[in-house]
Amino acid sequence: MTASTEVKPVATGAGAFRRWLYRMSQKYVHWFFIAPALIAVLVVAIYPIVYSTGLSFFRVTFDSRERPFVLFENFAWVLSDPDYRVVFGNTLLYVFVTVSGAFVLGFGAALLLRRITAGRNWLRLILLLPLTIAPIVVGLTWNWMLDPLFGLINWILTGLGLPPQTWLASTSTARIAVMLVDIWQWYPLIFLIMDAGLSGLPRAPYESARLEGASEWTIFRRITLPLLRPVILVALLLRTVDAFRTFDLVRVMTDGGPAYTTETLSLYLYRTAFNFNKLSRAGAGSMIMLLVIGIISALMFRYLYRDVERR
Amino acid sequence: MTISLRQRLSAYVILGILALLIVIPLIAGALTAFKPQIIWVSSPPIWIFQPTLENFEFVFIQRQNLLHLRNSLIIATGSVTIALILGVPAAYALARFRFRGSKGLLQWLISLRMIPPIVVALPFYVLFQTFDLRGTHFGLILAYLTFLIPLVIWMMRGYFVEIPSAMEESAMVEGYSRLQALRKVVLPVVTPGIIATALLNFIFAWNEYFLALILGGRDTSTLPVAAATYVGRARVEWGNLFAVNLIIMLPVIILTIILRRQLVKGLALGLVE
Amino acid sequence: MKVVLQDLVKQYPSSSSVAVNHVNLTIDNGELAVFLGPSGCGKTTTMRIIAGLETPDSGHVFIGERDVTDLASKDRRVAMVFQNFSMYPSMTVYENIAFPLQVLKLSKDEIDRQVKEAAGLVGVGHLLQRSSRQVSGGEAQRVALARSMVRRPEVFLMDEPLSSLDAKLRIQLRMEIKRLHQETGTTVIFVTHDQEEAMSLGDKIVVMDHGNVQQVGTPQEVFFNPRNVFVANFVGTPTMNMFDGTIKPNGGGLCVDLAGIELKLPDRFPGAGPGMPVTWGVRPESVKIADEGQPGDVPGTIELIEALGSRQQVFVRAGDKLFSAMIDALHPVRVGERVHLRFDHRGTHLFNAQTGLSLAEQH
Ligand SMILES: Nc1ncnc2c1ncn2[C@@H]1O[C@H](COP(=O)(O)OP(=O)(O)O)[C@@H](O)[C@H]1O
Ligand SMILES: [Mg+2]
Numbered sequence: 001m002t003a004s005t006e007v008k009p010v011a012t013g014a015g016a017f018r019r020w021l022y023r024m025s026q027k028y029v030h031w032f033f034i035a036p037a038l039i040a041v042l043v044v045a046i047y048p049i050v051y052s053t054g055l056s057f058f059r060v061t062f063d064s065r066e067r068p069f070v071l072f073e074n075f076a077w078v079l080s081d082p083d084y085r086v087v088f089g090n091t092l093l094y095v096f097v098t099v100s101g102a103f104v105l106g107f108g109a110a111l112l113l114r115r116i117t118a119g120r121n122w123l124r125l126i127l128l129l130p131l132t133i134a135p136i137v138v139g140l141t142w143n144w145m146l147d148p149l150f151g152l153i154n155w156i157l158t159g160l161g162l163p164p165q166t167w168l169a170s171t172s173t174a175r176i177a178v179m180l181v182d183i184w185q186w187y188p189l190i191f192l193i194m195d196a197g198l199s200g201l202p203r204a205p206y207e208s209a210r211l212e213g214a215s216e217w218t219i220f221r222r223i224t225l226p227l228l229r230p231v232i233l234v235a236l237l238l239r240t241v242d243a244f245r246t247f248d249l250v251r252v253m254t255d256g257g258p259a260y261t262t263e264t265l266s267l268y269l270y271r272t273a274f275n276f277n278k279l280s281r282a283g284a285g286s287m288i289m290l291l292v293i294g295i296i297s298a299l300m301f302r303y304l305y306r307d308v309e310r311r
Numbered sequence: 312m313t314i315s316l317r318q319r320l321s322a323y324v325i326l327g328i329l330a331l332l333i334v335i336p337l338i339a340g341a342l343t344a345f346k347p348q349i350i351w352v353s354s355p356p357i358w359i360f361q362p363t364l365e366n367f368e369f370v371f372i373q374r375q376n377l378l379h380l381r382n383s384l385i386i387a388t389g390s391v392t393i394a395l396i397l398g399v400p401a402a403y404a405l406a407r408f409r410f411r412g413s414k415g416l417l418q419w420l421i422s423l424r425m426i427p428p429i430v431v432a433l434p435f436y437v438l439f440q441t442f443d444l445r446g447t448h449f450g451l452i453l454a455y456l457t458f459l460i461p462l463v464i465w466m467m468r469g470y471f472v473e474i475p476s477a478m479e480e481s482a483m484v485e486g487y488s489r490l491q492a493l494r495k496v497v498l499p500v501v502t503p504g505i506i507a508t509a510l511l512n513f514i515f516a517w518n519e520y521f522l523a524l525i526l527g528g529r530d531t532s533t534l535p536v537a538a539a540t541y542v543g544r545a546r547v548e549w550g551n552l553f554a555v556n557l558i559i560m561l562p563v564i565i566l567t568i569i570l571r572r573q574l575v576k577g578l579a580l581g582l583v584e
Numbered sequence: 585m586k587v588v589l590q591d592l593v594k595q596y597p598s599s600s601s602v603a604v605n606h607v608n609l610t611i612d613n614g615e616l617a618v619f620l621g622p623s624g625c626g627k628t629t630t631m632r633i634i635a636g637l638e639t640p641d642s643g644h645v646f647i648g649e650r651d652v653t654d655l656a657s658k659d660r661r662v663a664m665v666f667q668n669f670s671m672y673p674s675m676t677v678y679e680n681i682a683f684p685l686q687v688l689k690l691s692k693d694e695i696d697r698q699v700k701e702a703a704g705l706v707g708v709g710h711l712l713q714r715s716s717r718q719v720s721g722g723e724a725q726r727v728a729l730a731r732s733m734v735r736r737p738e739v740f741l742m743d744e745p746l747s748s749l750d751a752k753l754r755i756q757l758r759m760e761i762k763r764l765h766q767e768t769g770t771t772v773i774f775v776t777h778d779q780e781e782a783m784s785l786g787d788k789i790v791v792m793d794h795g796n797v798q799q800v801g802t803p804q805e806v807f808f809n810p811r812n813v814f815v816a817n818f819v820g821t822p823t824m825n826m827f828d829g830t831i832k833p834n835g836g837g838l839c840v841d842l843a844g845i846e847l848k849l850p851d852r853f854p855g856a857g858p859g860m861p862v863t864w865g866v867r868p869e870s871v872k873i874a875d876e877g878q879p880g881d882v883p884g885t886i887e888l889i890e891a892l893g894s895r896q897q898v899f900v901r902a903g904d905k906l907f908s909a910m911i912d913a914l915h916p917v918r919v920g921e922r923v924h925l926r927f928d929h930r931g932t933h934l935f936n937a938q939t940g941l942s943l944a945e946q947h
Contacts (some may be wrong), residue, residue, distance in 0.1 A: 018369065018654070019653075019654035020315075022654040022655070022656065023432060023639060023654060029404075029408065029489070030404040030407075030408035030410055032405055033400040033401055033404035034397070034400070034401045034403075034404045034405065036374075036396075036397045036400065036401070036417075037397040037398050037400070037460055037464065039402035039419075040397050040456060040460060041423065041457075041460055041461070043453075043456045044431075044453055044454070044456045044457045044460075045423050045426065045431065047434075048430070048431040048433075048434035048435055048438070048457070049426070049430060049431070049473065049496070050433075051432070051434035051437070051438065052430055052433055055433065055434065055437070060437075064427065081595070088398075089538045096676045105329075107327075108325075109326060110327055112322040112325055113322075115314050115318055115319050115322040116319060116322050116323055119329060119454050122330075123326055123330060124575070125567075125568065125571055126330045126333055126334060126335065127329070127330070127454055128341075128571060128574070128575070129333060129337065129564060130333055132514050132518075132563045132564065132567045133337075133560050134517070134518035134538075134559050134560070134563075135516070135518065135520065136520045136535040136539055136559075137518075137535070137538065137556045137559050137560055139540070140335065140341040140534075140539075140542065140552060141336050141556065143547075144339075144340065144343070144553075145336050145339070145540065145550075149352070149354065150352040150353055150354040150356075151354075152335075152356055153471045154354075154355050154456055155355055155356060160557070166390070184332070184333070189334075192575060196551075196575065203329060206487075232334070241424075243426035243430065244427065245428060245429070247428070247429075247521050248520045248535075251520075251539070252539050252542055254415070255424065259375070265380060265427075265429075266427060266428070266429050266521070268523070269429045270429065270521075273433055273436075274525065275509070276340075281434060282429070282433055283433055283434075286427065286429045286430045286433060287430075289427055289430070290426065290427060290430050290431070291428060293425055293426075294425075297422065297425055301418075307352060310346055377806060379822065409596075409597070409598050410597065411597060428939065439918065443638070475666075475668055477666040477667070477668060477669035477670045479667055480635075480637050480657075480666070481663075481672075481731075482634075482672075482683070483637070483657045483658055484635050484636075484637070484657045484658070484660075484663060484664045484741075485683060485684035485687070485731070485735065486657055486658045486684055486687040486688065487657070487687055488656070488658060491687075495683075496672045496675075496683075500673055501672055501676035504831060514796055527745075565618065
């Protein structure tokens with residue numbers, strides 16, 4: 001505004017370089033923090049994925065000297081393998097049953113927790129436990145619980161006058177038994193998420209709805225569910241992606257049996273690579289799996305973001 | 312809201328059953344770890360007996376599970392430490408700076424969590440042969456970083472977003488560089504978050520089985536891999552198996568009980584974004 | 585120290601509009617300058633550029649004779665009080681105030697002396713051992729003030745430091761800031777969107793909007809001689825009455841035709857000429873309400889009365905226009921009463937409707 005603004009900066013020599021250095025350091029600070037993690041991720045995640053993609057276009061076994069380029073041969077082989085189709089179906093069923101089971105049980109438990117006062121924190125702690133225990137340990141523990149001869153479950157069944165079952169050895173029960181154990185381990189995650197979500201809900205809409213005389217069911221459907229939608233979607237997304245790659249539990253409980261009824265994608269691909277020495281076929285199969293998971297999560301993300309933006 | 316007595320009672324009953332369903336298998340299993348061999352299996356179940364430590368002695372000495380315990384500790388702490396060192400600064404930057412593509416970068420990093428382990432296990436297996444990393448602790452640590460770094464970034468970003476950026480900026484105006492400001496004023500505030508993140512990542516690495524099975528050599532087998540070998544045998548040594556199970560479970564459960572508030576908050580923070 | 589902003593421009597990469605648009609400004613040594621403007625007008629951004637927390641796209645910042653544009657915050661010798669942050673939560677009050685001194689490698693005794701002095705000045709001497717959770721919002725803001733003082737900065741920057749406090753505390757702290765400024769004689773730049781705060785504090789007021797400086801002047805200049813429509817509208821509560829109209833010749837002089845109301849223009853507006861579209865304004869304080877009409881008065885009906893303690897705001901409808909008048913609370917008026925509006929010519933303003941600039945003589 002006044003004449004004194006006419007001071008002219010001098011930009012020459014070392015000063016100019018120092019200025020430039022300062023500007024650059026201001027402009028690119030974030031890379032200074034991000035670069036180490038980014039480089040690490042490129043090495044440990046992106047490189048393997050790219051490598052795996054490459055692998056699936058060649059014919060590779062563990063001992064092969066030559067690795068001929070075969071284009072889609074591996075993909076064609078996987079897609080035409082009847083076992084693969086069975087296993088894919090198994091996995092879809094597994095995901096559907098365990099995720100919806102865990103959701104109903106977890107959300108239900110979180111809602112029930114609202115009704116009680118004493119012992120809330122104890123229940124929260126107990127329900128946190130299964131999440132933190134290794135799936136391997138969970139599977140082994142339930143193997144013992146479900147043992148046909150001396151397992152606790154059959155002991156209770158016979159006590160109730162019911163016939164004992166060979167849970168993990170019979171085609172009619174193995175699937176359901178493994179899925180129930182999966183739900184046992186993971187519904188607490190849904191519970192935890194929904195519990196946090198419910199605790200964070202605002203009060204005002206409920207109070208005004210009650211004043212207007214809305215029924216509890218209407219309130220739940222019209223207020224609770226819409227408010228929790230983003231949380232529910234994230235919870236479902238996480239659980240779906242994890243259920244898709246289930247390996248540990250099935251591996252120790254049934255190892256895919258009996259008669260392939262519990263074989264999941266991860267188990268199948270593991271066997272293809274390491275038992276049958278078809279590395280590149282497993283590579284192709286895992287690429288397909290990655291694609292399916294990518295599509296599912298992209299769809300859920302889209303759904304989630306649409307929801308967030310509308311609010 | 313008024314809750315009728317019946318509603319409250321039914322809630323207690325159902326939640327009580329759920330809690331028992333969780334606790335009973337865990338306790339029954341843990342007890343078996345202390346049973347002498349003749350009552351490892353029994354029907355009806357035996358709840359009262361003279362406890363013994365012979366199963367632990369057997370697995371640690373005969374089955375070399377002490378070595379596996381050591382491997383598990385090295386790999387879990389090693390990978391979590393490296394993941395924190397790399398991930399925390401990145402989480403900070405992604406929480407603070409908005410730059411071209413920052414949102415996409417964040418989403419991309421977080422979505423790495425969704426890669427099925429088989430996708431990385433195969434190439435790692437091949438590459439480890441090339442680079443002679445099979446059967447080394449470092450190899451497994453490297454493989455675990457694939458999942459731990461995105462998890463760290465995801466959780467820690469939530470904690471950093473909660474801290475006003477004016478906090479470190481104030482320190483920067485008061486004579487400190489950004490790094491000094493981070494160390495002196497931001498670090499003390501996010502420490503609980505770092506602890507929760509470390510714990511969750513530790514649990515993840517400690518419990519991991521799939522990559523350890525494929526990429527671990529004989530000398531780097533972790534406890535979960537060792538535990539799984541007990542089922543393949545003609546007769547399952549239940550007492551020994553549960554001794555190993557208990558060693559896997561106990562540290563995690565103790566840490567969970569001590570840090571459960573931070574853990575729940577950390578999980579919720581990352582999720583409810 | 586004198587602060588000079590030279591042609592500052594800043595646009596955030598993620599934003600489509602410029603946050604700071606060619607700002608030129610000189611703040612003299614020892615002055616208390618207030619940046620005033622609606623939220624989002626670029627006050628904080630300008631202040632952050634001065635503090636070195638944001639790099640301008642172009643332009644320069646001088647503190648004293650130093651060009652600090654490319655100097656890190658820590659080397660600028662300024663202090664800043666933030667809008668939404670006051671205390672480091674991991675430290676006690678004492679440690680907070682000592683924090684800026686620690687980097688200077690002073691002796692423990694020296695630090696102790698300075699911490700106590702600063703704490704005494706802002707009245708938190710008795711709280712030194714409290715943790716951040718044990719102090720109230722007002723006390724925390726005082727700690728922030730003390731922390732900004734201990735380094736004896738050349739310029740104080742305060743970004744809405746009082747906006748999170750309740751009204752009474754705000755006024756009290758405002759007075760203390762004024763006192764501290766007078767005692768230390770250091771240059772202060774104070775940001776606020778509250779024009780009353782700006783008026784009571786500032787030696788110089790910088791009115792901003794959309795990243796542009798709209799007017800620089802004393803509180804009186806900004807209030808009595810607004811340079812454009814924006815300043816006239818923004819400064820002063822209640823807001824100025826403003827209506828669009830055109831200039832017409834009237835006898836020997838000019839008048840303004842406000843579509844139905846014709847008002848004679850005083851000769852304070854040399855910029856006005858016949859046919860020009862204008863915005864005419866009058867402050868509510870300059871509107872009188874009379875029961876008996878005189879030539880030049882505007883007749884109307886009282887529509888609403890708001891009691892404001894010693895004053896009352898009266899809304900009067902005249903044709904399609906609603907005027908507001910600030911009058912003495914004892915003046916008897918009632919809703920529905922027919923009255924005459926009389927404008928004090930010293931309180932009227934005229935602006936070019938196209939450019940928005942004032943048509944009054946500029947000093
Ligand atoms: N970090 C940022 N990223 C993008 N745009 C910003 C950022 N900070 C402020 N803005 C935008 O710049 C403009 C000026 O903001 P600001 O300086 O904070 O205004 P004030 O302090 O006057 O309220 C606003 O339009 C605001 O939306
Ligand atoms: Mg602001």
